[in-house]
Amino acid sequence: MTVSVGILGATGAVGQRFIQLLDGHPTFEIDALTASESSAGKSYQAAAKWRANTPIPRDVADIEVGETHPDAVSDDIDLLFSSLPSGVASEVEPKFLEAGYVVSSNSSNDRMAEDVPLTIPEINPGHLDLIEVQRDNRGWDGALIKNPNCSTITMVPTLAALDAGFGIERADVTTLQAVSGAGYSGVTSMEIIDNAIPHIGGEENKMETESRKLLGEFDGAELSLHDAEVNASCNRIPTLDGHLESVFVDLADDPSPAAAREALESFPGIDLPSAPDQLIHVFGDDQPERPQPRRDRNRDNGMAISVGGVSETPSGLKYNCLAHNTLRGAAGASLLNGELLVEEGWI
Ligand SMILES: NC(=O)c1ccc[n+]([C@@H]2O[C@H](COP(=O)([O-])OP(=O)(O)OC[C@H]3O[C@@H](n4cnc5c(N)ncnc54)[C@H](OP(=O)(O)O)[C@@H]3O)[C@@H](O)[C@H]2O)c1
Structure with a gap:
C-alpha cells in the first residue's frame, strides 16, 4: 500500500x-x-x-x-x-x-x-x-x-507511565530547551551564546494545558482533562537540539525509585513504522549525569524518550527526561x- x-x-x-x-x-x-x-x-x-x-x-x-x-x-x-x-x-x-x-x-x-x-x-x-x-x-x-x-511531548510519556502505576496528582517541571525549537531565525546567536533565557513566550501555558488533555479521558462524546495540576517553568539554553526537563511529581501512591524506573521502562510502545521499539529508556543510579542532549537525543532515530536521576523527595519523586525536539517533538x-x-x- x-x-x-x-x-x-x-x-x-x-x-x-x-x-x-x-x-x-x-x-x-x-x-x-x-x-x-x-x-x-x-x-x-x-x-x-x-x-x-x-x-x-x-x-x-x-x-x-x-x-x-x-x-x-x-x-x-x-x-x-x-x-x-x-x-x-x-x-x-x-x-x-x-x-x-x-x-x-x-x-x-x-x-x-x-x-x-x-x-x-x-x-x-x-x-x-x-x-x-x-x-x-x-x-x-x-x-x-x-x-x-515539543516540550510537552518530552514529559508526557513519563507522566503517563507513572500515572498508570501510581496516580499523578501534581507535576512541576523546569525545562532547558534547545534553540532549534524556536526555528532557524527564532533566537539570534548574540542572544543565546554565553547565556540562558528564562522565558519562552506561551510555552509554559502549552505544557500546563496540553499535558492534561493528553492524559484526559474521552467517553465517545466529550474529552475531560486529567485532574493533575501541572506547573511549568521554561528556559532556552544554547544547545542545538534536544530538550532536557527536570520533573517533580506528587503521586497518589508512594513508589520506590526502583518501582518508578520499572514502570517507566516497561511502559508499552506501539507497533507503527516510525515508533521506537522501547518508548522510554531509563538510566540507572550508576549514571546520574544522563540523559544529556548531545549524547542522548538521537536514541532510536530521535524518537525515544530518555530518563535519568529518578530519586525520592519528601513529597514524591524527581527525575530528568529528554527528547529530540524537532524529531520526537x-x-x-x-x-x-x-x-x-x-x-x-x-x-
Ligand atoms: N522547531 C520546533 O522544534 C517545533 C516543535 C514543535 C512545533 N513546531 C511548530 O511547527 C511550525 C513550524 O516551525 P518551524 O520551526 O519549522 O518554522 P520555520 O522554520 O519558520 O518554517 C516555516 C515554514 O512555513 C512556511 N511559511 C511561512 N509563512 C508562510 C505563509 N504565509 N504561507 C505559506 N507558508 C508559509 C515557510 O516557507 P518559506 O520558506 O517560503 O518562508 C516554511 O516552509 C510552527 O508552528 C512551530 O510552532 C516547531
Whole structure:
C-alpha cells in the first residue's frame, strides 16, 4: 500500500525534518511540497535553505514547491503534514479541511479545541475518535489531528507511565530547551551564546494545558482533562537540539525509585513504522549525569524518550527526561500520528 503525502511549510526547520524522516518510508510517498509565496514555483532545492545533517534526498530536490492553498495541491493526496507558523496555519488549515484533506499538524493553533484530537500514539490513540465529533461540529469532510508542543511531548510519556502505576496528582517541571525549537531565525546567536533565557513566550501555558488533555479521558462524546495540576517553568539554553526537563511529581501512591524506573521502562510502545521499539529508556543510579542532549537525543532515530536521576523527595519523586525536539517533538510526532491514522483506517 502506498499513501500519497504532502507537506505544508516544507522548507522550514520542521519541514526539513519531515523530508528526512520520510526518505525511505515504507508506505508514505511525498507528492506535494508547499511553502510561502516567495518559495512557490522554485525547486525544493532552490527554495529550502537546507540545514539538516544529511543531503536533500534526490527524489525530493527537484520537486516544484507549490503555494499553500488547496487549489494548488492535487486531490489525490491522502494525507497532509503541516509545519506552518501557527498564525498562518490557523487561516490555511481550515481551507484544506473544508476541501476534504486529512491534516496531521504540528502548529499550535487548535491544539486545545474540544473537537480536535491532540495525540501521541503510544499515550492516547483512542482520542482519534474525536474526529467524528469534529466532522459533526464543523461539517468538514477532512480531519484535523494535532501533536503537542515539543516540550510537552518530552514529559508526557513519563507522566503517563507513572500515572498508570501510581496516580499523578501534581507535576512541576523546569525545562532547558534547545534553540532549534524556536526555528532557524527564532533566537539570534548574540542572544543565546554565553547565556540562558528564562522565558519562552506561551510555552509554559502549552505544557500546563496540553499535558492534561493528553492524559484526559474521552467517553465517545466529550474529552475531560486529567485532574493533575501541572506547573511549568521554561528556559532556552544554547544547545542545538534536544530538550532536557527536570520533573517533580506528587503521586497518589508512594513508589520506590526502583518501582518508578520499572514502570517507566516497561511502559508499552506501539507497533507503527516510525515508533521506537522501547518508548522510554531509563538510566540507572550508576549514571546520574544522563540523559544529556548531545549524547542522548538521537536514541532510536530521535524518537525515544530518555530518563535519568529518578530519586525520592519528601513529597514524591524527581527525575530528568529528554527528547529530540524537532524529531520526537515535531516532525516525528506528526509522522507517527499519520501512521496511526492509516493503521486505524481513517485514511
Ligand atoms: N522547531 C520546533 O522544534 C517545533 C516543535 C514543535 C512545533 N513546531 C511548530 O511547527 C511550525 C513550524 O516551525 P518551524 O520551526 O519549522 O518554522 P520555520 O522554520 O519558520 O518554517 C516555516 C515554514 O512555513 C512556511 N511559511 C511561512 N509563512 C508562510 C505563509 N504565509 N504561507 C505559506 N507558508 C508559509 C515557510 O516557507 P518559506 O520558506 O517560503 O518562508 C516554511 O516552509 C510552527 O508552528 C512551530 O510552532 C516547531
